[in-house]
Amino acid sequence: MSIIPNPAPKRRALNRDKLEADIVAQAVRVFAECGYEGTSIATIAENAGLSKQNLMYYFPTKQGLYERVLDDVLDDWLERMASLADDGQEPRDMLRAYIQAKLRFSREQPWASRVYALEVISGAQLYGAQIQSRVVPLLRKDIAVFEQWIEAGKIAPVNATHLLFAIWAMTQSYADFAPQMALVLNRKQLNRKDFADAEQMITQMVLAAVGIPSAAAPVPTPCST
């Protein structure tokens, strides 16, 4: 029995990983702009610079590619959010950091936010189980943190669940509704200052709602002028 070597891997592992990442990156953008059904794998392949049939060699089914896209979106988002709720930061600092991180995700990865939003709005028909197992526990954990703060008297007694929904909604909308916002602001797309203004406004609203004096509030300096 002769020893038959495995087929040469062609040293393509690195290239393959990079190619798959390229395909996924293009897929995120197209899925976000056209929706799942409105996207053809030919369009994704064209944007990624290979043929449709070649793309299907790496991702045998469209649904598989779509789920891979959402997996990567969640990986990125969860990684950015993971470190926020675990240690004993002060509420003000953690809320600031949370708002900042989520807004930054909306600014840097607008297509990721949008493709996730499209899936949720359409009823999470293809990805509900993953949302249930990966996102919901994290949100519940954040809510629990808020409730512990309330019990400890660190923030005002608010509805922790709907506070989190509000933070999520406001930050998420700077990706999802950016086209409409840009129209209102009469520019082609949102810029850095818009996001800075948004962060200031959202932080102010959240901190005011939970009774934490915002540092940005005009501090009356007595006995001056």
Add this chain to the structure above:
Amino acid sequence: MSIIPNPAPKRRALNRDKLEADIVAQAVRVFAECGYEGTSIATIAENAGLSKQNLMYYFPTKQGLYERVLDDVLDDWLERMASLADDGQEPRDMLRAYIQAKLRFSREQPWASRVYALEVISGAQLYGAQIQSRVVPLLRKDIAVFEQWIEAGKIAPVNATHLLFAIWAMTQSYADFAPQMALVLNRKQLNRKDFADAEQMITQMVLAAVGIPSAAAPVPTPCST
């Protein structure tokens, strides 16, 4: 030259209006759940109880039906919102009414909110002109009202544009992200109390942000106990 009467209108005008309204009502729901490309007119026809070809007699093209759906969504929404910003109400009352009306729209017409959201998130490729001409002016008018309040010293000096974006985002999300919220709350769908809690939370956040004491806030009564 004999007088030839016009073809009898068959007294169908009323029925036709009702039938079209039925078709549009079903179309809103299906477009919201499946997206524009994911929706087949056969599915809409089936839900409306007629054949595909018969539906195409009333709406010759899919895109025409889609635009009619969005037209009706905007008509409904604009009608509910029209009376809020025109007269000289006090900021607190107007903000309360605005939040209440928009949340009510999210609760009563979730598919309308979602089909509009899907269009905006996907870049408003088919409906951008209508949003530009019908929605943007209204939002700018609301922002101008906020700015007048600031000038008059009625509310704290906040960024009026992003305040409106925040209100829009929070209220809109109770339609768009309701599936995810329901998962977090461990119920099949949001109920009336959820919307009441949301209204309380959002109102509290907005009023606190603009420096208006909320009636729900614990009012310290000096010299009592």
Add this chain to the structure above:
DNA sequence: GTCTATAGCCCGATAGAC
């Protein structure tokens, strides 16, 4: 791994009888 070719399906839209 990349290519050509094509199967098999669903869709929007049209034509025409009644």
Add this chain to the structure above:
DNA sequence: GTCTATCGGGCTATAGAC
């Protein structure tokens, strides 16, 4: 106005040569 029948096109996916 409603029906049957069908066209033409785009899509996912597969088969097979190289």
